[in-house]
Amino acid sequence: MIELTKKYWVLYEGTTIKNQDYREEQSGKCYPGESIGYAEFDTLEELDAFVQANNLVYVEQDMPEQLM
Amino acid sequence: MITFYKGEDFTLTFTSTQDISGYTKSVSYFTPFGTPILAVVTPINNFSFSAKFAAVDTATLKAGALNVVVTFTDANSNKSISKAMPAQILDSLVNGNIRTADIPSTSLEIVFEQNTIALDINFVGLTNTQTTAVNNLPADTNGAIATLQNNINTEAATRKSADDTLTANLTTLTNNAEVKTNKTSDIYTNRQSTTIYPNVKGIADYIDNFTIKPWVLSFRKNGDGTGISTINITSNIDTTVTITNGYLYTDSLGNGQTTFINLTHNVATNVHFKVIKNNGFISTNNIIRIDSFTDRANSPIPYFSPANLPAGLTVLSWNGNNTGTGDIANLPAGLTYFVWQGNNTGMGDIANLPAGVTFFYWQGNNTGMGDIANLPAGLTYFYWAGNNTGTGDIANLPAGVTIFIWQGNNTGTFSGTRTWAQNMRKIYLRPAAGVFTSAMTDALLISLATQSSWTSEKTIDLRGNCGARTSASNSAVATLQSYGVTVLTN
DSSP states (O other): OOOOOOOOEEETTTTTTTOTTTTTTTOSEEOOOOOOOOESSSSSSHHHHHHTTTTTTTOOOOOOOOOO | EEEEEEOOOOEEEEEEESSSTTEEEEEEOOOSSSOEEEEEEEEEEEEEEEEOOOOOHHHTTTTTEEEEEEEEETTTTTOOOEEEEEEEEOOOOGGGOOOSSSOEEEEEEEEETTTEEEEEEEEEOOOOOOOHHTTSSSTTTHHHHHHHHHHHHHHHHHHHHHHHHHHHHHHHHHHHHHHHHHHHHHHHHOOOSSOOOOOOOHHHHHHHHSSEEEEEEEOOOOOOOOOOEEEEEEESSSSSEESSSSEEESTTTOOOBEEEEOOTTTTEEEEEESSSSSTEEEEEEEEEEEEEOOOOTTTTTTTOOOGGOOTTTTEEEEOOSOEEEEEESSTTTTEEEEEEEEEEEEEEGGGSTTTTOOEEEETTTOOEEGGGGGGGGGGGGGEEEEOOOOEEEESSSSOOOEEEEEEOOOOEEEOSOOOOOOSEEEEEEEETTSSSSOOOOOHHHHTTTOOOOOEEEEEEETTSSOOOOOOHHHHHHHHHTTTTTEEEEE
């Protein structure tokens, strides 16, 4: 079982970051799904460097999906 | 004693243990003082023969004792011996007699010099029915029955004609109703017919949908009042938006100042405006959707509450920095989509949400409450934050929920048994402290791992005040990961 336990982690699919709070210090443990990319870091600087190096971006979500 | 009925065909079989082929057999029958009638005798084999009694003959008998005389004639000596077999004949079945007393067999011995012929006689071959019995009754000599039959036929013909007329009228009415319903539909789609004959339901629907229903939304001036807010609204009729104590514009930059904006029915339209006094308001009619509200620096702030929403509203997406308040029990009854964000201080029991709500998203500083078991049955999307004090067992959520995000001061629990919907998307739980135990966290993960169908977010986040999971849910977490689900726990 893959388990992330460091202070910072980023989850992504392609170049899209999935966890909105990726720049915040995390609590608890993360067990990423098998189909998702992930990386964990001890410092925010390391995380930012990884995000920049891999052109990862977080896309702000608008309102919740509107069901017609 | 064998019993017969008048007006029936019936057959007797005579069976001996010895060869009786050397004898000529005849059978006659008669009632007292009547003329004997010969039955039709037919050999069956060397040991037996049958005698058929014709209905046309039995109909002429009088009820009472019936003598059946069996005669054997020796072909060599031409000597005959006859023996009577007592029987009984009853009136025919036509008056309701029920054949319950029949004795289907008897026996008879014929002593022929030193030869005694023992015969077993069986009643077989009843072929007639009650109808036959009726047909075999004596002739209708005075014509009374024929007259009655004619009367019946005449009455039947009259009634059939009336039925045919009613059926034709009903068909005509049904066709007319269909035509008129179609014309009613034309009103909905073309909105231009004036010479129409809608049916009653069509009239009711028309009145309900298209009667003018004014709606006024008040705003107060914010800051210096220079900012422009935007509301996206849809009406189900062609109408206009006007403003009092403010200005309307064709874009959010303040271009195209105007006194009214046209709304085309069923077309979502952005209305840009600002107010210059605290009692500004916009006026329009028959709003069925509010899809967004956007405020900006120094732009108007609406006085919003569920009680003053348009009566026909089905979609409410009220975001921005609204400071609305009020009880969700007063939301329009037909609402299906409910989003209330901003700085609202709404309140109320979620049990009082409109029954048709499928999308529930309530943020802000709301103080809502209630058991999640009482949410509308068709709910699929649940997002409840703010200062809510909701309660309940997550197992009791509506069956179709695929997104479940619950924050605030909720005291939710999980009992451990639930069938999750297909295409699950997200579980995010942040309960009040000390409520959601480690055992509940394990149980929820184990339960969620029974659903392999996940899509979109594919996230389960049980952190915050949720109890830490234990090794009891190791297998469940591994299973969820294999489904592509990311699990976050303490």
